[in-house]
Amino acid sequence: MKDDTPVRRSPVSLADCNLSRSFELVGDRWTLLILRSALYGVRRFDDFQADLDIPRTVLSNRLAGLVESGIMEKRAYREEGQRSRVEYPLTDMGRALMLPFMAMTQWGDKFLSDGVMPLTLRSRKTGERISVAYTDEQGRAVSFADIEAVIDPDARKRAARKRKPAKGG
C-alpha cells in the first residue's frame, strides 16, 4: 500500500476494520478448514470430522460458533427411511466466502503449487477459465498498479451514528 513512508500504526483500528472483524469469525485454522470442506459441499458432523481429521470437541465448538455468526445453519434432515439427523449447510453469508477463498486458492496456485491446480473455475456459458480480480464499476478488470487505498477517517464516528440513529442520524 505504501512503498517507503514508514507506517507506525494501521490507519484503521482493529475494532473498526472489517477485515479484522472477519478474522474474529473465520480467522482460525480449523474454522477455515471447516469452511473449505463446507464450500466443497460437506454438511454433516461426522463427514467434517473424517474429511479433516479434526478432534470432535473442536468441531463441535467451531460449528456452534459458525451457526452463531450466521455463516452456517443447523438444520434437521431426513434420508429415505432414516431417522432425522442434523446437517450444517452454509447460509448466503457463508456461500459468499467463496470469493475470498477462491482468491486465496489462486494465491496458493501461484506460489505454492508447482503449477498444478486441482480446483479451477469456469464459465457455465462459455467454458472460459474464471479468475478473481480487481474490477471497476463497469466490471472491467483493473491492474493492481492502478489501484490506491482510500481511508475514511470518519468511519468510526459514522458507524456509531448508524448504530444509534436517535442522536442525529
Next chain:
Amino acid sequence: MKDDTPVRRSPVSLADCNLSRSFELVGDRWTLLILRSALYGVRRFDDFQADLDIPRTVLSNRLAGLVESGIMEKRAYREEGQRSRVEYPLTDMGRALMLPFMAMTQWGDKFLSDGVMPLTLRSRKTGERISVAYTDEQGRAVSFADIEAVIDPDARKRAARKRKPAKGG
C-alpha cells in the same frame, strides 16, 4: 458448489489443495492480523507489537515463519543518524495477498459492518470504486451464478511427476 447432492468428502485432498496449503502458512489468527498490518504498511517489530497488542514471543515466532515461507523479508534499515535496525517488508508473494484480503474485507463490509467501510479501493486513473470479483479471460466481470467448479482428478499424479521429472515428465 453443490446444492442437494450429499457430499461426504472433499473432492480434493488436504495435501493437494492449494487453499489448505495456503492456510498452513497464513491461516492462523495472529498471522492473519500481522499480514493485515503489513499490508497497511507496518514493518517493524515494535510497531506490529503495539498495533496489534500481540505477545512478543508470538510475534517473534510468526515473523520467523513468514520469513521462512517467503511472504516477508527480514532486512536491515537505517534512519537518519540512527543505528541499523531490522524491518520486515512484504515480498511480492506477500503483497499478492492483498487480493484475497480485499475480497475478505469486502465480505466483512457486506455482512459485518453496518454499511460503514473505513477502507475502500479506487482507481488512480478514473477515481472509480474498485472491487474484487470473478472475471473471465477477457477481464469482464462474471456473476457467481454463471460459474462452476472444475476438479482435476489427476492433479495429484501430475504434481508428483512435476516434482521429479526424471520419471517421465
Next chain:
DNA sequence: CCATCAGAGTCCACAAAAAGGACTCAGGAC
C-alpha cells in the same frame, strides 16, 4: 423386547500453545 447400529455429540486426562511481564543485548547519543 432386547441387541445393534449410526450419527451426533460430551467428558476427561494430557500436551501444546498463548498471554503477560521481566529481563537481555546492541549501538548511538548525551
Next chain:
DNA sequence: GTCCTGAGTCCTTTTTGTGGACTCTGATGG
C-alpha cells in the same frame, strides 16, 4: 560511563487443542 530505543529472549500461568472413551437417540432386525 549512562541513558535510551528497538528487537528480541526467558519464565510462569492460563487457555486451548488433542485423542480416546463414553453417552444418547431413534430406527432396524431377530
